[in-house]
Amino acid sequence: MDLGEEGAVVRLVGGRGFITKLDAMRIRIGTKLRKLGGEPFGGPIIVEVEGINKEQIAIGHGMADRIIVEVK
Amino acid sequence: MRVLLIGNPNVGKSVLFSRLTGIDVIISNYPGTTVEFTKGWMKLGDRTVELIDVPGVYTLRPTTKAEEVALKMLEEMGKDDIVVHVADSTNLERSLGLTLQLVKKEIPMVIALNIWDEVEHVGIKIDVKELERILGIPCAPISALTGQGIKELVEKMKEAKLSYFDFNEERRWDEVGKILKRVQVVGHRHHTLWDRVAEATVLPIIGLPIALLVMLSAFFVIRAVGEGLVNFMDMLFEKFWTPLVLRISDALAEGVLHNILIGKVADKTIDYLESLGLLTTGIYVPFAAVLPYVFAFYLVLSLLEDIGYLPRLAVLIDGLMHKIGLHGLSVIPMMLGAGCNVPGVLSTRILETRKQGFMTAVMMSIAVPCTAQTAMIMGLVGKHGIVGLGSVFLTLFLVWTSVGLLLKKFMPGESPEIFMEIPHYRIPHIPSLIKKLRMRTFWFIRDAIPWLLLGVFMVNLFYATGFVDILARISSPVISKLWGLPPEAVISLIVGFLRKDVAVGMLTPLNLSLEQLVIASVVLTLYFPCAATFAVLVRTLGAKDTVRAVIIMLSYSLATGALLNTVLKFM
Secondary structure, X not given: OOXXXXXXXXXXXXOHHHHHHHHHOOOOOOOEEEEEEEOOOOOOEEXXXXXXXXXXXXXXXXXXXXXXXXXX | OEEEEEEOOOOOHHHHXXXXXXXXXXXXXXXXXXXXXXXXXXXXXXXXXXEEEOOOOOOOOOOOHHHHXXXXXXXXXXXXXXXXXXXXXXXHHHHHHHHHHHHHOOOOEEEEEEOHHHHHHHOEEEOHHHHHHHHOOOEEEOEOOOOEOHHHHHHHHOOOEOOOOOXXXXXXXXXXXXXXXXXXXXXXXXXXHHHHHHHHOOOHHHHHHHXXXXXXXXXXXXXXXXXXXXXXXXHHHHHHHHHHHXXXXXXHOOOHXXXXXXXXXXXXXXXXXXXXXXXXXXXXXXXXXXXXXXXXXXXXXXXXXXXXXXXXXXXXXXXXXXXOOOOHHHHHHHHHHHHOHHHHXXXXXXXXXXXXXXXXXXXXXXXXXXXXHHHHHHHXXXXXXXXXXXXXXXXXXXXXXXXXXXXXXHOXXXXXXXXXXXXXXXXXXXXXXXXXXXXXXXXXXXXXXXXXXXXXXXXXXXXXXXXXXXXXXXHHHHHHHHOOOOHHHHHHHHHHOOOHXXXXXXXXXXXXXXXXXXXXXXXXXXXXXXXXXXXXXXXXXXXXXXXXXXXXXXXXXXXXXXXXXXXXXXX
């Protein structure tokens, strides 16, 4: 997923804890995300979750790698 | 009967708690300000009931310690206990996810639709009646900050009900979507240029330069405000306090009492830093030398907190922080610690794992001097120009980094990645900001003055009894041989166990060279936390980890002092 691209989550690679954690932030299969950028020095990726408020969420690389997104 | 305040992080539970109970609590615009639950009492009709401010949670399937605490409290609810579910009206979608989980717990509740005053501004319309009808629970639109709707909320608390809403929990978010379609209308809102800039402050290309700019301006504002206030206080002291002290001095004549209260007076003038009396140094240091900077620091910090800048800073430097074993969020305790280590150490509980909490607490208490101490170091070392100050803070930074690298390598435990919501910017609510500033300033005065006076008193006692000479002789191998300081500097280290600011002040009469000032300032920061910080370290880390922390501090101060003494000789 590149900067500014939008896509829907198709698969979450991880256990129950991982899925619950993401679910609490409204990220689940089908959620549309937009990648806003990645922080320097191996910092997190910033995504915007679809919805009214356009919440920004910072996700560390390890977690982000396990969120599989299909880019439109 | 007990009332539990439950809601997502950063929806204003603590503001509401403060409104309902009249208890002052610290409120900020980032998740996790409340790390352990707070209790208070409020009037509900003619009953006095217990109100509990539960830490914010995203879900009732616990993924963090705060969520475990909250869930446990929910499960231990008694028969006539109720929940006031605090929701963010400007982000109903997120809040309703938790609402539906609460519904499944089958507990009587009321929904407080908080931040209602901003709903219109954001361009949202919410049909409260319809929401009440769908869920079957009383809902009250409120603004905890301004106090709007609080009375109605308290009335509705008497009608707390179980929800009759039924749904399949696996499809929770779909249900939220359906409810939203029925109760919420979103108007069109233009994206202004300001919105775009605000959004970009978390993106690296624009965000990093802005972060640098923010930190620099913060520094200069603190300096300007601090310096201005110091001058003002100096003027006040000279005009009103000095004549009074001189008169007391005349009345007392020479003697023990004069020494303790006034200290040294030469030619009808008082050197407030060197006289070492309770009424001179003991009053001047906290109120005129330190308080101005403490106030200025908290002014800037509180503003940054309430706007919501700190979480963005946390995200921006998360990558760098992880390189030394910390977490982006560590930046919040570190910044609080630069004000005073006590709230700094307490706030390390926002970090998830023991390792990150321990590391943040230790690195702060070893190498982050509080504003009180920094102000004194600036005054003392700053006189000799920027080189001295630069050496002190560069050394502290190197120590800070190396402690991080060492602990990262050798301490077992996990360093989980950052995963957090970035809160929206908010325009600070000025009355709350003033209140927070007042509280923090008051806490400083309350916590600092007794220790400070005790410190000044002890110095007098040690000098009067000749105990200083004995201590100086015992400690001279370290203080003189290793660190190159005069043996009398021991008094500074003794006072440093109580208060670091007076301790730095004690160096003034010793007429140290710039090199010695640098070494003394660094060693005073590193060697041991002040009494208040030590107490809070024991409480937060436990006795065992505090012992470990102290061993790190002592070894670092021995080594760093010796190293500086060697290096500075060649410069």
